[in-house]
Amino acid sequence: MSAASRTDAEAAVVLKGVSKHFGGVKALDYIDLEIYDGEFFSMLGPSGSGKTTSLRIVAGFEQPTAGRVMLYGRDVTTTPPFDRDVNTVFQDYALFPHMTVEQNVGYGLMIRKVNRHEIQRRVGEMLEMVRLPGTQARRPSQLSGGQRQRIALARALINRPRVLLLDEPLGALDLKLRQQMQIELKAIQREVGITFIFVTHDQEEALTMSDRLAVFNHGRIEQIGAPADVYERPLTAFVAGFVGTTNILTDDIAQRLVGRPAALSIRPEKIRLLPQGTTPDPDQFAASGTVRDVIYVGMTTRFIVALDGGGELEVVSQNLDTRAEEAFAARGTPMVAVWHKSAMRELSTAGA
Amino acid sequence: MHSRLRAGWGVRLGAFGALVFLHFPLLIIILYAFTTEEASFRFPPPGLTTQWIGELFNREDFWRALGLSLQVAVIATLLALILGTLIALALARANFFGRDSISLLVILPIALPGIVSGIALRSAVSILGVPFSTWTIILGHATFCIVTVYNNVVARLRRTAHSQVEASMDLGASSFQTFRYIILPNITTALVAGGMLAFALSFDEVIVTTFTAGNQQTLPIWIFSQLTRPRDRPVTNVAALFVIAVTFIPIILAHQLTRDRRD
Numbered sequence: 230m231s232a233a234s235r236t237d238a239e240a241a242v243v244l245k246g247v248s249k250h251f252g253g254v255k256a257l258d259y260i261d262l263e264i265y266d267g268e269f270f271s272m273l274g275p276s277g278s279g280k281t282t283s284l285r286i287v288a289g290f291e292q293p294t295a296g297r298v299m300l301y302g303r304d305v306t307t308t309p310p311f312d313r314d315v316n317t318v319f320q321d322y323a324l325f326p327h328m329t330v331e332q333n334v335g336y337g338l339m340i341r342k343v344n345r346h347e348i349q350r351r352v353g354e355m356l357e358m359v360r361l362p363g364t365q366a367r368r369p370s371q372l373s374g375g376q377r378q379r380i381a382l383a384r385a386l387i388n389r390p391r392v393l394l395l396d397e398p399l400g401a402l403d404l405k406l407r408q409q410m411q412i413e414l415k416a417i418q419r420e421v422g423i424t425f426i427f428v429t430h431d432q433e434e435a436l437t438m439s440d441r442l443a444v445f446n447h448g449r450i451e452q453i454g455a456p457a458d459v460y461e462r463p464l465t466a467f468v469a470g471f472v473g474t475t476n477i478l479t480d481d482i483a484q485r486l487v488g489r490p491a492a493l494s495i496r497p498e499k500i501r502l503l504p505q506g507t508t509p510d511p512d513q514f515a516a517s518g519t520v521r522d523v524i525y526v527g528m529t530t531r532f533i534v535a536l537d538g539g540g541e542l543e544v545v546s547q548n549l550d551t552r553a554e555e556a557f558a559a560r561g562t563p564m565v566a567v568w569h570k571s572a573m574r575e576l577s578t579a580g581a
Numbered sequence: 582m583h584s585r586l587r588a589g590w591g592v593r594l595g596a597f598g599a600l601v602f603l604h605f606p607l608l609i610i611i612l613y614a615f616t617t618e619e620a621s622f623r624f625p626p627p628g629l630t631t632q633w634i635g636e637l638f639n640r641e642d643f644w645r646a647l648g649l650s651l652q653v654a655v656i657a658t659l660l661a662l663i664l665g666t667l668i669a670l671a672l673a674r675a676n677f678f679g680r681d682s683i684s685l686l687v688i689l690p691i692a693l694p695g696i697v698s699g700i701a702l703r704s705a706v707s708i709l710g711v712p713f714s715t716w717t718i719i720l721g722h723a724t725f726c727i728v729t730v731y732n733n734v735v736a737r738l739r740r741t742a743h744s745q746v747e748a749s750m751d752l753g754a755s756s757f758q759t760f761r762y763i764i765l766p767n768i769t770t771a772l773v774a775g776g777m778l779a780f781a782l783s784f785d786e787v788i789v790t791t792f793t794a795g796n797q798q799t800l801p802i803w804i805f806s807q808l809t810r811p812r813d814r815p816v817t818n819v820a821a822l823f824v825i826a827v828t829f830i831p832i833i834l835a836h837q838l839t840r841d842r843r844d
Contacts, residue, residue: 290747310750317751323744327766336762337752388752 239266240299241392241424242287247296249282249448256282258448260296264392264426264441269418271427271435274445275471280428283445284394287426288317301391315392316385320400322377324369330356330380331365337388355383358417375406382417392424399434411438432472436460444468466576469494476500476542477576485538486514492576497545499572502532502564515567518542520559530556534566542566607825614818633815643820646803653715653799654783657722661779662772664723665730670764673738684735691728698724699792706793713795721793722786726779733775733839734768741767774838777831785828800824 242264249257257279264270272280285291286298289310298306305313316337324333332339334355335348343351356362359379369377378398385393395414399407415438418425429435435442436456443453444467452459452468463469466477478486478493486493502520509515518536530551532544544566548556588596614633616626637643668687672680690698702721711717741764749759787801798806801824807817 288747288751290751310747311753311755315751317748319744319748321742321744323742323748325745325748325763336749336754340753340758340762384748384752 239301240264241266241268241301242426243297243299244283244286245297245299247283247286247293247298249279249286249291250294255448257286257293260448260450262443262450262453264424266301267422267424268440269415269425269427269438271429271439271442272445273429273432273435273442273472275430278445279448280430280443280445281396282448284317284396284426284428287392288315288394289313314390315394316388316390317394317396318378318381318385318398320396320398322369322381322398324377324380324384326369328368329365330361330367330369330372333369333380334383334387336384341388351387352383355387358386358420359383360413374401375410378402378410382414386417386421389421390423392426393418395425395427397428397430399429399431407434414438436472444471446471462574463494464577466492466494469574469576474543478540480540481538482516482536482540486516486573487575494574494576495542495568495572497531497543498529498547500542500544500566500568502534502544502546502559503567505563505565507565507567509565509567512570513567514570514573515565516542517563517565519563520561523557523560525553525556532559534564536566610818610821610825614815614822616815619812619815633819637816637819640816642798642803643800643816646798646800647823649715649797650784650800653718653722654780656719657726657783658776658779660719660723661726661730662776665727665775666734666768666772668727669731669734669738670760673735674743687731688728690724695786695788699789702789703792713793715797717793717795718790718797718799721789722783725786725789726783729778729782730772730775733771733778737768737771738764770838774835777835777838781828781831781835785824 240263242262244260244262247257247260247262248255256277260279260283262283272283274280282291286293287300289305289308289312293306296306297304300313300315325336328336331349331352334352338348338351352365353362356364359382361376361379361383364372364376364380369380372380378401381398398414399410402410411434414425414427427435427438439456441453441455442459444451444459446467452464454462459468459472463472463475469475469477473496475494475496478495480490483489483491483493505517507515516536516538518534520532521535521541522533524531524533527548529545529547530553532546534542534544536542612626615629615631617628617630618626672684672687698721702717702724706713706717745763745767746759749763750756754762785801786799787805790799790802794802800820804817804820804824807813807820
């Protein structure tokens with residue numbers, strides 16, 4: 230089902246050497262990207278990383294300074310937005326305030342001169358799909374944030390585009406509603422079976438929803454891959470730190486562990502704290518230190534360990550059998566931190 | 582209502598005094614439009630009558646002046662609506678070198694003293710060899726009517742989310758369709774308000790008109806010329822009442838339309 234696993238999948242969107250400069254600012258710096266037909270693809274990155282600019286270039290709202298944009302094999306680099314087979318869900322929803330829900334959702338069909346009955350029927354279908362049936366006569370101002378979001382989605386999908394672009398569509402919603410919409414968006418994508426390109430700065434959202442994701446930083450893509458791939462095998466320090474949290478070991482400790490200077494990434498949840506004096510297995514690394522702080526987070530406990538050779542290590546352990554009192558009792562005690570060699574990644578220092 | 586910020590008696594008295602000072606002359610005009618005494622401002626008027634309204638209505642030169650004023654105001658307003666909207670559309674979103682200077686040039690006619698605009702227009706028209714006519718008056722008025730339309734429309738466009746325009750194009754609408762279905766409905770009240778202000782400005786304009794008219798008389802100029810005929814004073818006052826009504830009503834409506842109605 231995952232489009233990412235298909236090697237011969239047709240490319241829905243291809244960006245070839247795309248750059249975008251705003252005055253002296255390089256918003257995008259030579260991006261190469263291939264998005265497959267039918268996949269849920271996320272563009273993840275902090276603000277100003279170039280993810281929204283990439284999306285706007287695919288939509289046609291921006292022209293790249295250099296490079297080509299292909300949509301299903303067709304070069305659309307200079308094609309205006311209204312001639313592209315893509316539709317967008319905007320961050321601020323961009324609903325038309327002077328129109329009813331029915332006129333908003335049916336706008337694309339009205340422009341294409343579809344007859345009135347057909348428009349009414351299809352608007353009804355779309356409202357059914359986004360689970361807001363019967364809201365035809367309302368105005369956007371009479372809807373809640375979550376409802377506006379759904380109307381924006383219905384309006385973008387009614388044209389049956391081949392690619393749907395979503396620009397941080399869940400950003401304005403509260404946490405519960407956001408999680409609910411994440412599940413619904415995935416369900417809708419499976420139902421309509423078209424390519425979704427989803428821009429977000431929320432790594433958890435990207436990990437939850439995507440078939441594949443691209444991590445943007447400073448106008449470049451640092452890594453592209455399936456969520457588990459990117460999380461387990463980050464290529465750069467930026468990716469390791471932006472997607473999830475991580476410990477980065479350098480200098481002396483790296484020298485001691487792998488015998489040469491390097492930047493090493495180890496996820497907090499991959500480390501176990503054992504009593505002082507425990508000898509690690511041959512396939513494990515170990516570092517001794519003292520628990521400096523204990524933060525109890527309910528489901529898990531975070532330990533901050535001050536390493537003997539200098540530096541700190543964050544360790545997260547699930548509160549499987551541990552009670553809170555036991556966890557707190559660890560504060561100030563010397564421990565050995567142990568992890569599997571395979572859980573640690575060596576990072577390229579170029580992107581850091 | 583504003584109990585914490587109650588103004589003292591002195592301030593209230595001052596405010597009341599200022600209002601009286603501002604509007605007392607208007608009250609005089611209204612009162613003496615109905616006096617039975619033709620030539621003098623004796624107070625109180627010896628008696629009240631509505632005969633001057635009828636007398637004014639029988640004056641053929643009054644109707645001609647009123648007709649010309651309406652014609653000029655309507656055409657100048659229409660011109661301003663079209664040109665002002667186009668300038669606003671061009672300048673609202675654009676960001677090029679010199680944009681602010683152009684914006685200032687558009688607003689300048691309303692900031693310049695009318696006498697300067699008047700002389701400038703008169704020289705320009707003479708140099709071009711165009712005969713002074715109703716059309717030169719209309720063009721003169723259009724220069725400052727454009728400003729009110731431009732100001733209203735550009736303010737509205739800046740308040741309208743640009744993503745709406747992008748959404749419309751994204752959904753397949755051409756630039757023209759986007760203007761027709763999205764931009765126009767958004768700026769309608771701004772157009773009506775700007776148009777009404779433009780109409781009101783044009784309707785009682787004297788200075789620029791004096792410089793750009795041939796021997797045509799708009800209503801304000803007709804009223805001015807009436808001053809040399811003291812016996813007609815009550816009739817003139819009735820005409821002034823007309824001007825008050827025709828200019829006040831649009832200004833009040835325009836104010837209502839552009840109030841921020843966000844709740």
